Amino acid sequence: MSSFNHASVPEQNSSYVQPNLLGLVSKLSLYARKRMVRSLLDLARPTPDTTVLDVGVTLDRREDCNFFEKAYPYPDRITAVGLEDASFLEQEFPGLKFVQANALDLPFADQSFDLVVSFAVIEHVGSRAQQRAFVQELCRVGKQVYIATPNRWYPVEFHTILPLIHWLPARWFRRILRLLGHDFWAKEANLNLLTLSEFKQLFPPDLTLYYRPTRLLGWVSNLSLFAVRR
Template sequence: MATESTSETENSENLEESPYYTGQARFEFLVERISTRVRNKIYKSFAQLAKPTPELKVLDVGVTSNRRSDSNFFEACYPHKEQITAVGLEDASFLSEMYPGLTYIQTDAMQLPFADRSFDIATSWAVIEHVGSRERQRRFLSEMARVSRKLFVTTPNRWYPVEFHTVLPFLHWLPPSQFRQILKGLKKDYFAEEANLNLLSERDFIELLPAGMKVTTAHAHLLGPVSNLVLWAEWPD
């Protein structure tokens, strides 16, 4: 029991210190519940498309050191942990202990240390909006597509009425330069930087994929409008 209490305290302190979660602090419980609910829906879409088997090799790109219930959601849900290779910039080595059989590698997603077509599927859950410019987002997907045969990638919908990271309504519909200027005025400097938040519409998302991939889109809805975008892309046989 003491270990659990310490872990929860440390996690709470990390949340308070992390600029990523600053904008959500007042609404943390609600945001976490909503995020978990939406990701449950998205995982069902993944399961229908991927049809997991014990032989399927899966790469999950962009895991985090955070232990909030909506973080590293895929690792918790996927039934064949021994077939997951999870990668991220942060130290998330605890995942290998939490999910025996899982392989964790701390590395840069822009230069994945794997041979071409090493995996059957590469997934990434709401990471691409945090990798920076459109060119970096394109490189992010290209590298995932290089090492796998199929992609399952998600991101929040730019045209949803509320921007989930800042919990601000409608302002993110402005041109990005204006939105970032307002964020700076609101002291939300972290998300005012393109390197930390660069939202995507469905058209933007599709245009980032490597040429030649067959694309299927899916959506998650929250209270009506499309809240999250999903791309399922695969190389031709």
């Protein structure tokens, strides 16, 4: 049993985690993410020997953050990568390995993992060109790749909790965010939402894609694509 003590570690918040609104956002987010994990397990059918890379872990300790490590049945087979220092995961999940690295330049050999996963990260890596580079890097190191991202056509934008304005052209959306004081989210480097067609175009053409939507209150809230080599 781990001797890791949560009380001994100061609470830290990631810039990329949305406001919680009295816990409601966290609960809805966790509900949707658990459904995504179930979908992933059904598609990938991992075993205790499956090597897994989780790209985009965070230092934030909110219940819906780093949820994959909590929900995955074999956390000791996970290598977790993030820009932020999430090394505490190694104490919380014995056997897990944390590597602090940039997802656009992963320090791993080609096809070195059986499964690569990433949840709600691709919308934060920058331009379409950077998003494509992110996808291609995950596909380089993984034999199977599962990537999930919020759906731009969901009526509420999850990071700002604002309705509908993200349906406007990007320059208008960003201008309104700046006027409302959301300077961080107004930058393309920090938030660049995707539609399903845009998402699919980021993957190499030699992969077979399986689409799995996640619905929240009747609408498709999250887009998930599972890529395998033909």
